[in-house]
Amino acid sequence: xxxxxxxxxxxxxxxxxxxxxxxxxxxxxxxxxxxxxxxxxxxxxxxxxxxxxxxxxxxxxxxxxxxxxxxxxxxxxxxxxxxxxxxxxxxxxxxxxxxxxxxxxxxxxxxxxxxxxxxxxxxxxxxxxxxxxxxxxxxxxxxxxxxxxxxxxxxxxxxxxxxxxxxxxxxxxxxxxxxxxxxxxxxxxxxxxxxxxxxxxxxxxxxxxxxxxxxxxxxxxxxxxxxxxxxxxxxxxxxxxxxxxxxxxxxxxxxxxxxxxxxxxxxxxxxxxxxxxxxxxxxxxxxxxxxxxxxxxxxxxxxxxxxxxxxxxxxxxxxxxxxxxxxxxxxxxxxxxxxxxxxxxxxxxxxxxxxxxxxxxxxxxxxxxxxxxxxxxxxxxxxxxxxxxxxxxxxxxxxxxxxxxxxxxxxxxxxxxxxxxxxxxxxxxxxxxxxxxxxxxxxxxxxxxxxxxxxx
Numbered sequence: 079x080x081x082x083x084x085x086x087x088x089x090x091x092x093x094x095x096x097x098x099x100x101x102x103x104x105x106x107x108x109x110x111x112x113x114x115x116x117x118x119x120x121x122x123x124x125x126x127x128x129x130x131x132x133x134x135x136x137x138x139x140x141x142x143x144x145x146x147x148x149x150x151x152x153x154x155x156x157x158x159x160x161x162x163x164x165x166x167x168x169x170x171x172x173x174x175x176x177x178x179x180x181x182x183x184x185x186x187x188x189x190x191x192x193x194x195x196x197x198x199x200x201x202x203x204x205x206x207x208x209x210x211x212x213x214x215x216x217x218x219x220x221x222x223x224x225x226x227x228x229x230x231x232x233x234x235x236x237x238x239x240x241x242x243x244x245x246x247x248x249x250x251x252x253x254x255x256x257x258x259x260x261x262x263x264x265x266x267x268x269x270x271x272x273x274x275x276x277x278x279x280x281x282x283x284x285x286x287x288x289x290x291x292x293x294x295x296x297x298x299x300x301x302x303x304x305x306x307x308x309x310x311x312x313x314x315x316x317x318x319x320x321x322x323x324x325x326x327x328x329x330x331x332x333x334x335x336x337x338x339x340x341x342x343x344x345x346x347x348x349x350x351x352x353x354x355x356x357x358x359x360x361x362x363x364x365x366x367x368x369x370x371x372x373x374x375x376x377x378x379x380x381x382x383x384x385x386x387x388x389x390x391x392x393x394x395x396x397x398x399x400x401x402x403x404x405x406x407x408x409x410x411x412x413x414x415x416x417x418x419x420x421x422x423x424x425x426x427x428x429x430x431x432x433x434x435x436x437x438x439x440x441x442x443x444x445x446x447x448x449x450x451x452x453x454x455x456x457x458x459x460x461x462x463x464x465x466x467x468x469x470x471x472x473x474x475x476x477x478x479x480x481x482x483x484x485x486x487x488x489x490x491x492x493x494x495x496x497x498x499x500x501x502x503x504x505x506x507x508x509x510x511x512x513x514x515x516x517x518x519x520x521x522x523x524x525x526x527x528x529x530x531x532x533x534x
Contacts, residue, residue, distance in 0.1 A: 107252075134406055147166075148359070165254060188211065208363055211286055251366075398411060465481065479495075
C-alpha cells in the first residue's frame with residue numbers, strides 16, 4: 079500500500095490505515111464499528127465509504143447538505159444538552175440508460191422535509207433530500223411479501239407519514255455521514271451485523287415506531303449524552319401507537335380526535351417526537367437523480383458492473399478535449415495514452431475507448447468501445463468490441479472478442495473467438511478456442527477476498 083500510486087497520490091492529510099486484530103473477510107460492516115481499534119480512532123462525527131465506489135459527486139456537497147438538514151449545534155459544540163445530530167445516506171437509480179441486468183437493488187420509503195423559505199442554489203443537493211422511514215434489500219422485501227401474502231404496512235407509519243414515497247429500483251451507495259453516537263448505538267446492539275441492512279433499517283423505523291427507540295437503547299444513549307433524564311410524556315399528548323392496544327383502540331372507532339389534532343413533526347422530518355419528548359434524530363436520504371448529464375454514482379461489485387461502468391467511464395471526454403477545469407475526476411489525460419505504440423491501418427474509436435500507457439497495437443486491428451489496460455499487446459487482425467483488458471494482457475492474431483473481461487497478464491491464443499467471457503488473471507487460452515459463456519471468473523480489485531460471488 080505504501081507504493082500504490084492511487085494511495086500515495088492522495089492529497090494531504092494522508093489517511094491512517096488500520097489492521098484490527100479481529101477483522102476478517104466475513105466481518106460485517108456494522109461489526110467493524112465494534113472493533114476496539116476502530117472505536118479508539120472514531121472520536122467524532124464520521125463518514126463511511128465502500129471500497130467499490132465510483133462517484134463523481136463532490137463529498138463537500140454531501141457534507142454541506144448534512145450540516146444544513148441534519149447536524150445539531152449542541153452536538154457540534156460538545157457536552158451541551160439538547161437534540162442530537164442525525165445521519166445522511168445516499169441512494170441512486172439503477173434503471174438508467176445503460177442498466178445492468180440482475181443488479182442488486184434496495185427498497186426505501188421516504189417522506190418529504192419541510193419546504194424551505196430560502197430557494198436552493200444551483201447545484202444544491204437539498205431538493206433531493208428527504209427523511210428515510212424504511213429501508214431493506216429488495217430480496218428481503220420479496221421474501222416478506224411472499225410470507226405475508228402481500229405487502230405489510232404498519233398503521234403507525236401511515237398515521238404519522240401519509241405522504242410516504244416508496245422506491246424499489248434504487249440502490250444503497252453505502253455512503254453515510256454519521257454522528258458519533260452511532261458508534262454507541264452499534265456497540266449497544268450486538269445483533270446488528272450490516273450497516274445498510276440492519277443499522278439504517280432499524281434507525282429509520284425507530285423514528286416513527288413507538289417504543290422501538292427504547293428497545294434499541296437509543297433513549298439511554300441520548301440521556302447519557304445529555305447528562306439528564308428526559309421528561310416523560312403525559313397520557314393527554316401521547317400519539318396513537320402503531321401496534322398493541324392502541325391499534326385496537328383506533329379500530330373500535332375511538333381516538334380519532336387525537337389524530338385530527340395538529341401534531342408537530344408530521345411529514346416534516348422534525349427531530350422532535352409528537353409527544354413532546356426529545357425524539358430520534360432523523361436518518362436522511364439523498365436520492366441521486368438519474369440524469370444522463372448528472373454526476374455518476376455507482377457501486378462496482380460484480381463482473382457485469384465492472385464492465386458496464388468501465389465502458390461508461392471510457393465515454394468521458396479526456397482532459398485534452400475539455401481542459402482541466404471542466405474535466406471529470408475520472409477523465410484521462412488522453413484517450414490513447416501512447417500513440418507511438420499504435421501501428422498504421424488500425425481502427426480505434428476514441429469517442430468510447432481508452433488505451434493506457436505502453437500498449438502496442440498491430441496493424442489491421444479494430445478496437446471499438448473498449449478499455450485497454452497498461453502494457454497490453456494487441457496483435458495483428460484482432461477485433462475487440464465492448465471489452466475490458468486489465469494490465470499486461472496479450473491478445474493473439476485474428477482474435478474476435480466481444481463483451482469480455484480479461485484478467486491481468488492473461489493471454490488469448492491466435493484465432494480465438496470469445497463472447498461474454500471472463501478470463502482469469504495469468505490464464506492462457508488455447509489458440510482457436512471458441513466460447514460464448516463465462517469461462518472463469520476474474521478476481522475483482524474491489525471484491526472482498528479478491529474473489530467474485532459464487533453466483534457470478
